[in-house]
Amino acid sequence: MITTDFVPGSPCWLDLGAPDVPAAAAFYGAVLGWEYEAMRVEEEDVEGGMFRRDGKIVAGLGKLTEEGARPAWMIYHSVTDADATTRAVERAGGTVRVAPRDLDEWGRMAQYSDPLGGQFAVWQPGTDRGVELVDEPGSLCWTELYTTDAAAAKEFYGGVLGWRFGDMPMPGGGEGGGTYTLITPEGLPDERMHGGLMQLPAEQLDLTGGRPYWHPVFAVADCDAAVAKVRENGGSVQMGPDDAEGVGRLAVCLDPANADFVLLAPAGGR
Numbered sequence: 150m151i152t153t154d155f156v157p158g159s160p161c162w163l164d165l166g167a168p169d170v171p172a173a174a175a176f177y178g179a180v181l182g183w184e185y186e187a188m189r190v191e192e193e194d195v196e197g198g199m200f201r202r203d204g205k206i207v208a209g210l211g212k213l214t215e216e217g218a219r220p221a222w223m224i225y226h227s228v229t230d231a232d233a234t235t236r237a238v239e240r241a242g243g244t245v246r247v248a249p250r251d252l253d254e255w256g257r258m259a260q261y262s263d264p265l266g267g268q269f270a271v272w273q274p275g276t277d278r279g280v281e282l283v284d285e286p287g288s289l290c291w292t293e294l295y296t297t298d299a300a301a302a303k304e305f306y307g308g309v310l311g312w313r314f315g316d317m318p319m320p321g322g323g324e325g326g327g328t329y330t331l332i333t334p335e336g337l338p339d340e341r342m343h344g345g346l347m348q349l350p351a352e353q354l355d356l357t358g359g360r361p362y363w364h365p366v367f368a369v370a371d372c373d374a375a376v377a378k379v380r381e382n383g384g385s386v387q388m389g390p391d392d393a394e395g396v397g398r399l400a401v402c403l404d405p406a407n408a409d410f411v412l413l414a415p416a417g418g419r
Contacts, residue, residue, distance in 0.1 A: 161279030162225035164209030205281035267361035291366035292344035
């Protein structure tokens with residue numbers, strides 16, 4: 150489970166790069182019950198802000214500005230030293246997309262690509278440790294990597310972020326009875342696992358032209374009702390809703406700009 154103590158290596162923040170900020174705010178507000186709060190810098194409005202659920206920050210939203218980039222969620226993991234993490238990324242064959250930089254007193258961030266092209270980020274906390282609500286309906290409850298080489302991904306992320314891994318058969322048999330790898334911060338018990346990775350052939354990763362990618366999983370009380378909201382508000386569904394034994398009822402979705410995410414009504418409820 151994801152918690153807000155944000156030990157090193159655990160997910161602590163996520164934000165969406167969207168071509169149309171107001172449209173994205175409206176979509177996720179309708180689907181997940183989020184309230185959007187525009188950010189002001191030096192008394193000026195900027196194209197971005199925060200999503201809140203029940204008054205607590207659950208994610209960020211900003212204007213997609215990188216040329217050629219696709220609309221997507223970026224997942225940040227907590228680290229004690231972003232500069233040391235950057236050196237580890239480079240030693241392991243990854244690429245630095247955004248060099249470590251301070252965001253005022255809030256913290257220090259950096260963004261990378263793993264050796265196969267999967268994009269991720271880190272956050273070295275200052276006064277801001279991360280999101281304020283997780284593992285509840287309308288908030289982040291899991292993270293997931295689709296990769297073309299699970300063994301290479303485990304070697305890279307294990308070395309850079311200190312993760313340990315456990316393999317299990319795909320719920321329901323999966324694609325050809327494949328394997329799903331569970332991710333847990335090193336030194337923590339299994340109940341603190343926060344994500345998973347799955348190997349898929351490049352031709353199944355059509356959102357990115359074959360490049361691996363991360364996406365968030367958001368908890369919901371009723372997966373079918375949330376999927377109906379996705380469709381009613383201009384999004385689409387890639388898979389589901391389906392029941393996964395021991396996991397819950399889930400659907401893989403796209404927002405109107407084709408940013409991907411998963412909706413999950415956990416087994417047994419939250």
